[in-house]
Amino acid sequence: MYVAVKGGEQAIANAHRWMADRRRGDRNQPEIDVEQVREQLGLAVDRVMAEASLHDPGLAALALKQASGDLTEAVFLLRAYRTTLPRLADSVPLRTADMRVERRISATFKDVPGGQVLGPTYDYTHRLLDFMLLAEGECPAPARAEVALEACPQVLDSLDAEGLIEQEVDDGAMPYDITRDPPDFPVDRATRLQMLARGDEGYLLALGYSTQRGYGRNHPFSGEIRQGAVEVEIEVEGFDGPLCIGEIIISECQMINQFGGSREKAPQFTRGYGLAFGRNERKTMAMALVDRSLRAEELGEPVESPAQQPEFVLAHADNVEASGFVSHLKLPHYVDFQSELELLRRLRREHAARDGGGTADEVESARAHEMDAGLKDTTASAPLSAPSSELPSESSSESSSAPSSAPSAPRRSQETSA
Template identity: 65%
Template sequence: MYVAVKAGEAAIRNAHRLLAHRRRGDRSVPSLTLEQITEQLALAVDRVMAEGSLYDTGLAALAIKQARGDMIEAIFLLRAYRTTLPRFGYSRPLDTAKMLVERRVSATYKDLPGGQVLGPTFDYTHRLLDPELAADAEPEAPVTREPEGDGMPRVSEILAHEGLIEEDGTLTKAEEPADITRTPPEFPQGRDARLQALSRGDEGFLLALGYSTQRGYGRNHPFVGEVRIGEVEIELDVPELDFPVPLGRIRVTECQMVNQFKGSMKVPPQFTRGYGLVFGQSERKAMAMALCDRALRAAELGEDIVAPAQDEEFVISHSDNVQATGFVEHLKLPHYVDFQAELGLVRQMRREFEERRQAADQAERKEAAE
């Protein structure tokens, strides 16, 4: 028997009205503007764009405001929005060597061309809460200096000669790169599909997996060859114009992880690489992505697959926090009929259990009497 139940409309309406009221908070406190969020909570905006897989600072700020600061809810809102828009095309691959660099550090070379540029970093701060910030003190204007004209080649280009480090990943197949937003994932995946999934994957999940490789679960001896953050130009080919159309610039974080590799049956000893590329200023995420990218290349490099971070299906299938939250959170929705069925089943099992026990008791007593 199936009984359709319909109820709760007024309760839902009132709950959403209460949500809006709570979202607004104390009405004597000014409401946040989207500009305040994009300017002053910029890294939250970056995270929502990265894991929402949609670059639009204004929409990400709105999502954060609407979600009351719940990041996964905001990411969900952005993902839902993107499904309402048509796709104009695929950009040309962006060139991170031409980045307008805001930060660039290497842990492998002290004196690399272009130098170590710290940019706006939390590194070397003392992690002490700042009472002056609470009192709204205006910070000093930044110091400026004449930029030196030397370029900033990617560190991989510096290391490439000698052949001690593998080259940029060139996939053998000539076809179009995978697009996980169009084709449901199948395993094993190509590195292109994995990188797309990792770039939008949950920062916490990838961070934990990257950390696990450092602690010995699939150890791969990483060094940060380079992390760079900055703006890159996007270009799009369109039929009505005979040149690649410049669309403007986006901010990305790129991580080149360099991993010592003792070689295998297939590959001689050399440095291998893991790669991270993420929207916005998201250094932790780009590094975690690069660690996971390298760990997931275990099969390609002939390594034993012994740890969770090396298990492609496990990592990729659980990296998407919108999918994960959907499945976990659906448990709170009505399961009354499911539960009634299970309740009936447990009652029956309990009855059978009692019957068996009584039968065993009787048999024991009878034996003792004899």
């Protein structure tokens, strides 16, 4: 039996109105401007762009304002917006070696051509609250050296020249695109990097950290971290060559890890790579650690830790998918729950009839029995029609696959809708 229930429109409208009021806050305070968000909360804007997988600082700032600063919600808003746009072009792969560097450091060599350039960073601050920021004050302009920076070639090139590190050579392969075709595990490294680049920073940070603590140890060094502007070029007709459409800020991290090698091949350092839109240094470091740990199988290392398991890592990295599936538990499950309640009552009746009484333990085992039976009516849930628009990516997944009953969840592609 299928019972559709409608209702709640007025409650929802009023809830949203209250939300807008809450977002606006005290009317005696000036309303925050999207431009202010973009200019003064730039690292939040960058994180939203990276995880939404859409570079547009103005829209990311708007999403942040609209979401009252909730990063995950802002990522969802921007990701949803991207589905409304047509793809007009593919870029020529970015030449990060030609980056106009604003920050560039290496933890492996003190003296690198171009030098150690700190750029604008929170490193080396004392992490003491700066109460001066409570008062309006003048902010001095950045210092300026008399001469510009020298060229900053990629640090790993020097190891590469000696053959001490595995080479990265382009074989011309067209990269897989998870926004066109859902990922099909096992996936290649290009697919992994695309998925990691949009992965949740906190999640990647935790996984990267786990590799350092011994779960998939591969002893990394930060060979080079750089951040700055790169020109984006596309191939279009009507011009003599690739066309520069503008510049974007990106962050890049090249990790150097311990050795691979074989009887035929002398030992070499191996690589982990991180790249992200905006100023996203922590994210790119975590990404590089996880990229490397996911290469375990390829490099003949034992796969024994979570961060080395591609399907586990990648299928749960996207916070739009993750929050969508977790959030759907808020949607009405009245019918689902009724059926469980019904079942439980029946089991308890049977139990009582069988040996005249039951303990809490036995109730637990009754529940386990019910789970085994797998009696879940999922089709009749979500009777509210309006709220489902809040969770568009979830409407179909409830019935298609239920990871709660299948921990090694088969891939689910909500990408097509988000």
